[in-house]
Amino acid sequence: MEKLTQSVEEYLEAVFKLTAGGAPLTVGQLAEALGVSPPSVSEMVRRLRAAGLVEEDRGRGIRLTARGRTEGGRLVRRHRLSERFLVDLLEMPWDAVHDEACKLEHALSPEVEARLAAQLGNPRTCPHGRAIPDERGRLAEEPVRPLSDLEAGDVGTITCVSEEQAELLRYLASLGLLPGTEVAVESVAPFGGPVLVRVGEAQYALGREVAGKILVRR
Amino acid sequence: MGGQQPNEATDIPTSDVRRGAAVAPPVVCLVGNPNVGKSSLFNCLTGSAVETAHCAGVTTAATAVCTEWAGTEVEVVDLPGVYGVDVSGGDQEAARRALFEACPDVVVAVVDATNLARNLYLVLQLLDLGYRVVVALNLIDEAKRRGLDIDAAELARRLGVPVVPTVAPRGQGVDELTETVLRVAASANGAGRGPDRDYGEAVGERLDELTVAVMQRLSGRRPAFGLGARAIAMALLEADTAVAAASGLDVTELLRREDDSFALEIARRRHLLARTIAAASSTARQRRGADTWWRITTSSLTGIPILVGVMAAIFVTLFFVGDLLAQALTSAWEAAVSPLLTEAVGALFGEGALGATILWGLDGGVLAILAVGIPYILTFYFILALLEDSGYLNAAAFLTDRLMHHFGLHGRAVIPLIAAGGCNVPAVIATRSLTSMRERTIAAALITLTPCSARTAVILGAVALFAGWQWALFVYGVLIVVGVGAGLALNRILPGQGGPLVMEMFPFRRPVLGQVARKTWRRFREFVWDAAPIILAGSFILGALYETGAIWRFTAVLAPVVEDWLMLPAVAGLTLLFAVLRKELALQLLIAFAAVTVGTHADDLTTFMSTSQIVTYAVVNSIYVPCVATIAVMGRELGWRRTAAVSLGTVMLALVAGGVLARLLPLLGA
Numbered sequence: 039m040e041k042l043t044q045s046v047e048e049y050l051e052a053v054f055k056l057t058a059g060g061a062p063l064t065v066g067q068l069a070e071a072l073g074v075s076p077p078s079v080s081e082m083v084r085r086l087r088a089a090g091l092v093e094e095d096r097g098r099g100i101r102l103t104a105r106g107r108t109e110g111g112r113l114v115r116r117h118r119l120s121e122r123f124l125v126d127l128l129e130m131p132w133d134a135v136h137d138e139a140c141k142l143e144h145a146l147s148p149e150v151e152a153r154l155a156a157q158l159g160n161p162r163t164c165p166h167g168r169a170i171p172d173e174r175g176r177l178a179e180e181p182v183r184p185l186s187d188l189e190a191g192d193v194g195t196i197t198c199v200s201e202e203q204a205e206l207l208r209y210l211a212s213l214g215l216l217p218g219t220e221v222a223v224e225s226v227a228p229f230g231g232p233v234l235v236r237v238g239e240a241q242y243a244l245g246r247e248v249a250g251k252i253l254v255r256r
Numbered sequence: 257m258g259g260q261q262p263n264e265a266t267d268i269p270t271s272d273v274r275r276g277a278a279v280a281p282p283v284v285c286l287v288g289n290p291n292v293g294k295s296s297l298f299n300c301l302t303g304s305a306v307e308t309a310h311c312a313g314v315t316t317a318a319t320a321v322c323t324e325w326a327g328t329e330v331e332v333v334d335l336p337g338v339y340g341v342d343v344s345g346g347d348q349e350a351a352r353r354a355l356f357e358a359c360p361d362v363v364v365a366v367v368d369a370t371n372l373a374r375n376l377y378l379v380l381q382l383l384d385l386g387y388r389v390v391v392a393l394n395l396i397d398e399a400k401r402r403g404l405d406i407d408a409a410e411l412a413r414r415l416g417v418p419v420v421p422t423v424a425p426r427g428q429g430v431d432e433l434t435e436t437v438l439r440v441a442a443s444a445n446g447a448g449r450g451p452d453r454d455y456g457e458a459v460g461e462r463l464d465e466l467t468v469a470v471m472q473r474l475s476g477r478r479p480a481f482g483l484g485a486r487a488i489a490m491a492l493l494e495a496d497t498a499v500a501a502a503s504g505l506d507v508t509e510l511l512r513r514e515d516d517s518f519a520l521e522i523a524r525r526r527h528l529l530a531r532t533i534a535a536a537s538s539t540a541r542q543r544r545g546a547d548t549w550w551r552i553t554t555s556s557l558t559g560i561p562i563l564v565g566v567m568a569a570i571f572v573t574l575f576f577v578g579d580l581l582a583q584a585l586t587s588a589w590e591a592a593v594s595p596l597l598t599e600a601v602g603a604l605f606g607e608g609a610l611g612a613t614i615l616w617g618l619d620g621g622v623l624a625i626l627a628v629g630i631p632y633i634l635t636f637y638f639i640l641a642l643l644e645d646s647g648y649l650n651a652a653a654f655l656t657d658r659l660m661h662h663f664g665l666h667g668r669a670v671i672p673l674i675a676a677g678g679c680n681v682p683a684v685i686a687t688r689s690l691t692s693m694r695e696r697t698i699a700a701a702l703i704t705l706t707p708c709s710a711r712t713a714v715i716l717g718a719v720a721l722f723a724g725w726q727w728a729l730f731v732y733g734v735l736i737v738v739g740v741g742a743g744l745a746l747n748r749i750l751p752g753q754g755g756p757l758v759m760e761m762f763p764f765r766r767p768v769l770g771q772v773a774r775k776t777w778r779r780f781r782e783f784v785w786d787a788a789p790i791i792l793a794g795s796f797i798l799g800a801l802y803e804t805g806a807i808w809r810f811t812a813v814l815a816p817v818v819e820d821w822l823m824l825p826a827v828a829g830l831t832l833l834f835a836v837l838r839k840e841l842a843l844q845l846l847i848a849f850a851a852v853t854v855g856t857h858a859d860d861l862t863t864f865m866s867t868s869q870i871v872t873y874a875v876v877n878s879i880y881v882p883c884v885a886t887i888a889v890m891g892r893e894l895g896w897r898r899t900a901a902v903s904l905g906t907v908m909l910a911l912v913a914g915g916v917l918a919r920l921l922p923l924l925g926a
Contacts, residue, residue, distance in 0.1 A: 064517035066458030076458050099517055190555075204519075205345040206756060208495065211523035212340030212348065213758070214374055218524070228556035231658035232667070232757055238531075239371040241550070243654045245661075245757030 042089070044144050047113055048072075049082045050091055053102060054110030058177065061198040061217060062099030111175025116143040118164035118171075119154055125165040126158055135165065148173075183256070186233060186249035188223045194254030195220050206248070213242065221254065281322065281329035282441040285358050287351070287382065288366030289375050290337030291762045293394045296771060297366055297424040298334045301325075301434065320358070325434040330441075333358045339374070339760075340381055340523075343496045346691055356481040356499065361441045362448060363387045364433070369399035369406050369421075370763075372538055376530035379415065380453060384526075386487040388448030390437050391419040392429070398765075403541040411537035416450030425768055452486070455525035459518060463489055469510055470500070479503040493518040549764045553651035563655050566648065567674045570639055574632060574678025575709050581631030589623050609803040616799020621792040624838050624885070625784070632679035632709070634780050640686060641775040643671065645767035649689075650759065657757055664747035666690065666757050669699045676706035680886040684893055685783065692755055693894070698746045700890055701902045704882040705739040705909075707732070710839035711878045717843050719874045722860070723867040731874050738879060738913055783889065790888035794837055807833075821911065823918040825850075825864060828873055835877055836884055842877045868921035872914050880910030 042050070052072055056063050069079040083100060086092045091106035102110060120139035124130045130138070146154070152173070155161075163169055171177045182197050196219045199210060210216070214237055224241060225234040232243045244252070286301070288294040302321045320333045333354070341352040355363070363382050367375035382389050393408055412419040418436045422429035440448040454460060466489035470479075479488055480502035491499045493515060497507040552558045597619050605611035643649045653667030660669050668689050676683035683703045687696045707715065720728035801807040810833060811826045818829030827849045835842035850864060861870055881903045882890070890899040 064458075064521065065514060066456070066462070066517060066521055069458050070456050076461060097513060097516065099514075204495065205343070206758075208342050208519060208523070209339075209344035209346075209348065209758065211520055212342055212344065212377065213760075214377065214527045216520065216524050216527060219527075224550065225554045225654075227554070227655055227658060228560070229658045231656075232654055232759075234550070234554055234654060234761060238373050240374050241761040241763075243650070243657070243667075243757060243759045243761050245657060245666075248756040248758055 042109070046082070046085060046089070047144060048140075049079075049086060050106065050110045051113045051117065053086070053092060053100070054107070054114055057101055058197075061200075062095035062101050064099040067099075108175040111171035111177060112173070113143060114177075115171040115173070115175065116146045116151055118168065119151065119158065119161075120146070121164045121166070122158050122161050122170075123154055126161075182253050184250045185221065185223070185235070185244070185252040185254050186246050188226075188233070188254065188256075190223055190225050192256065193220065193222045194256045196252055197255050198253045200251050200253060210248075210252075213240075214238065215242070215252065221252075281331050282361040282438070283331045283333060283358055284437055284441070285333045285335060285355055285360035285363045286366060287335050287341070287355065287363055287378065288337060288392075288394075289339055289368060289371075289378060290760065292337070292366050292368040292375065293424040294334070294337055294366045297364075297392060297394060297422065297430070298332065299774070300424055300427050300430045302332050325438060328438055330438075333360065338378070340378055341385075342381070342494060343498075352496070356483070359482045360387065362437050363389050364392055364437060365389050366392045366394050369393050369396045370402055370404060372406065372411075373527075373531045373534035376415075376534055377526055380526050380530055383415070383417070383450045384453065384487070384490050386449070386484040388440055389415075389417045389450070390433070390440055390448055391415065391417060392424075392433055393419050393421045394424055396421045397423045397426075397428075399538075404538055405541060406538045408537075411533065414533045414537060417448050425771065453526070453529060455522055455529075459493070459522055459525065462515070462518060463493060466492060466510065470505065473505050473510070474503065477504065490522075494522055495519045550651070550761070553648065554654050554761075556655075559651065559655050563652055566643075566652065567670075570636075570671075570674050571677050573639060574636055574675065575712075578631040578635050578678055579709055581635070582627045585626050585630060586623060589626060594619055594623075609800075612803040613796060613799040616802070617792055617796035620799065620837070621795030624791050624795065625788050627838070633682045633783055634776065636675050636678060636682040636686075637776040637779045638772065640671065640675070640682070641772040641779075642767050645765065645772055645775075647762045647764045650761045653759065654761065662747065663702065663743035664698050664750065664753065665695055665743075666755075666759075668759075669695065669702075672699055672703060673706060676703040676708060677712075678709055680704055680706065680708050680882050681783065681787065681889050684886060684889045685779065687893065692752075693898075694750055694752050695755075697894060697898050697902070698743065698750065700894055700898075701746055701905065702739055702743050704886060704890075704902060704906055705735070705742055705879060707735055707878045708839065710883070713840045714843045714877055715874050718846075718861060718870055722862050722865075723870045727867065727871050731871060731878070734875050734913065734917070735878055738909060742909065787885050787888040790891075791837075791884050794884040798834055798837055802834075817911065821918075822872060822876060822914045824869055824873055824876075824914075828865070828869075832873075832877060832880065836881055839877065839883050846873075866922075868918065871921055872917045875917055876910045876914040878910075879913055880907045882906070 049068075049072070052068060053063060056067060056071055065076050065079050065083060068083070069076040072079065083092065086106070087094075087100075090103055091109060092100045093103050095101040117139050120142040121135045123142075124135040124138055155173075161170060169177055183194075185194070185196075188194060196215065196217050198217055199207060199215065215221075219237060222236045223233060224236050227233070227243075230246055232245050233249045234241060234243050235249075284301075286294055286298055298319075302323045320331055322329065322331050324330070335351045335354050336347050338348045338351045340348055341355055343349050343352065365379045365382055367379060379389060379391060391411070393406060393411070396406060399406060406421075408419045408421050418440065420429055420433045420436055422433060424430075455463075463486070467486045470488050470492075471485040474485060479485065480499055483491075483499060483503075488500050488503060488505070491497075492507070492511060495516075497511075500507050500510065553562055598615060601611050601615050601618065605614055643652075649668070649671060652670055655667065656670040657667030660667050663669075669687070671689075672683040672686040675686055680703050683706070684700050687699045687703070690696045690699055715728055715731050719731055801810075807830060810830060814829040814833070815826055818824050818832075819826055822829075828846060831842050831845040831849055834845050846861070850861075865873070881887070887899060887903060890902065894902075
């Protein structure tokens with residue numbers, strides 16, 4: 039397998055993190071996350087696609103291919119292991135290690151990576167609390183569940199709204215039911231009835247079929 | 257301009273012409289989220305207004321009123337309560353169109369101070385469309401009570417538009433609001449416009465690019481609805497292509513495939529910005545505690561008993577209080593007005609068929625309006641307004657949503673259906689709270705199948721009295737089976753499907769009696785206006801048929817249906833025809849008509865009808881065609897085509913149920 043350039047690796051890592059919720063990623067979102075202009079993102083996405091790492095997701099954006107997921111996951115693993123190393127062994131402050139880790143991650147060979155992981159006691163999370171993927175790049179299953187599975191008193195953050203109907207999606211968006219929003223389940227109606235959720239100061243009753251399409255992470 | 261007559265907009269068809277005229281009053285649109293007190297603010301702003309019906313060019317989604325503020329004429333347009341004006345179908349899209357078509361000079365964005373973050377989303381969206389906006393910061397008293405301080409000056413600074421704190425029900429801040437709106441409307445500079453918002457680099461770049469493209473393509477032409485190029489570009493990115501198309505632009509050429517993703521990104525950014533602005537301009541002195549009332553009314557353990565209690569209270573009030581009032585009114589009318597009316601009509605038109613027909617219409621018709629309208633409809637409207645204003649309606653909808661889903665309805669339909677047990681007329685009007693026409697049609701059909709107090713009077717007076725209470729229960733059982741069956745069937749037959757439930761649950765508020773009364777009165781006036789002519793006309797026609805003897809000719813026409821299929825005496829069929837006027841008439845007329853055909857003792861139904869026939873008669877009377885008053889309101893609410901379909905459908909159902917019962921009941925020993 040050809041060696042990826044450092045900048046391609048940076049992009050792949052970003053795509054991996056941004057698509058963790060399952061929703062497709064747009065060029066605009068990626069550009070914003072990386073702080074670069076959309077044209078240069080488009081160019082890089084083209085290269086990622088040519089390398090078979092990302093693919094088009096029904097015209098709604100891009101998503102990782104199976105290979106992209108593995109490669110991206112392994113990059114994230116090396117980054118987060120590097121952060122652990124800097125914090126745990128070199129005792130650097132945890133809020134200062136990100137940039138250093140960005141440099142280190144590209145230099146680690148699989149051999150060094152394995153030894154580092156063993157040395158650190160195979161940590162499961164980075165110093166910032168985020169999960170470290172395993173050596174095959176897989177992220178431990180994130181507990182993403184449909185909102186309809188939550189019980190009264192549960193709190194979650196919307197990761198994705200898997201609605202095909204654009205109109206409903208836009209309606210939910212106008213109410214603020216968007217990825218990244220924190221929702222608290224206040225009450226659940228009996229016999230498969232609606233779910234009462236609180237979003238900010240507002241409360242909404244969502245039918246089960248709607249709540250089933252809203253995926254949340256606890 | 258002080259003494260000038262309101263500008264008769266209906267004389268001049270297009271809004272452009274009107275706006276071009278020297279006297280054109282500024283158009284002010286009222287926009288806001290649902291339940292933020294927009295209606296009461298609208299009342300304050302147009303309090304002394306002459307209602308000039310709907311002004312030209314405004315869709316039915318909006319109410320326009322021409323009024324005067326401190327001697328200046330203005331046209332105030334009230335839009336339905338929405339969370340955003342976007343292309344998401346339903347109300348929000350209708351409001352968007354109405355807003356565009358109104359071409360407002362100033363938009364008053366009514367925001368709820370207790371939920372600033374969510375409300376500001378709409379304000380930002382209006383500003384993005386290039387409208388001049390004045391924010392009415394409503395419910396500040398309530399916010400204060402909840403320990404929330406809002407810095408109106410800071411909010412105005414951050415939004416870049418004027419902000420006026422108001423307490424609508426008390427008229428507080430209204431004068432300042434009208435002054436500010438007029439000042440903004442008169443100013444030539446950018447007052448009320450606010451700066452361009454930053455929705456991130458990606459959105460910003462694409463928006464700039466599209467704006468330039470739109471400007472070039474327009475090449476000096478004026479875009480539709482007086483919008484700017486940037487507003488059109490924003491609309492395109494938010495998936496609204498209609499505006500660009502209406503401005504003569506080629507949308508497919510302007511848009512790229514990846515533009516699809518911008519709509520949600522803009523929504524996300526706008527919410528973020530709204531939250532930031534809200535947080536920066538308000539300070540919470542205490543954290544808002546959980547709403548105990550919500551807990552109690554929506555949890556299944558306590559909520560369901562409360563729901564059953566409230567429903568029972570509505571039913572009992574309508575059934576008994578309504579009935580009591582109806583009887584009191586009827587006897588008062590019969591004692592005081594009827595004799596005078598009979599005498600007057602007799603003196604003017606003689607005692608013949610003409611005089612008697614007029615009496616049917618005036619005496620019978622007006623009595624029907626009084627006996628249905630005041631006791632049942634006025635009472636129900638009052639209860640409905642109380643439930644709406646307190647916020648309980650939503651709790652009821654929440655709990656019953658699942659059940660109603662089987663019929664393709666939302667939980668909101670439960671109130672109309674319960675009300676139908678008292679009287680179908682207000683129930684049909686109450687279906688307005690349902691969103692889609694499909695839901696409203698199903699709900700209206702089920703309402704007409706629900707026995708109202710008048711039909712219950714027949715069931716009790718005929719079946720329970722002459723055939724026994726167990727047969728009365730049997731009739732109810734049949735009606736429930738028919739109703740549930742019809743609901744399930746309609747949900748399958750009608751195209752489309754029940755939409756998903758997404759409903760805001762408003763916090764409980766203490767209803768303001770004055771507002772409840774005003775709402776009740778406004779709706780009641782509408783009922784009288786729409787239904788009264790039809791009830792009167794129906795009474796005249798039936799009166800003429802009866803007095804000229806033409807009615808007896810129907811006996812022969814109806815014979816195959818009534819005698820052969822339903823196996824009822826011919827005279828019973830006639831009374832069913834008359835019961836269209838008022839369902840309880842069926843029994844009274846049956847006894848009266850039977851006296852003509854079978855002689856005395858007709859007041860005991862058993863002398864000429866078997867138990868099977870009595871039960872069949874009551875079932876048919878309960879199912880077929882709602883009364884004229886119901887038909888009248890249904891015609892207005894659903895359109896005449898749907899009303900005809902529902903009416904014919906119930907006739908068929910009644911015939912099927914009646915025919916089957918007539919053959920089955922004798923086998924059961926009836």
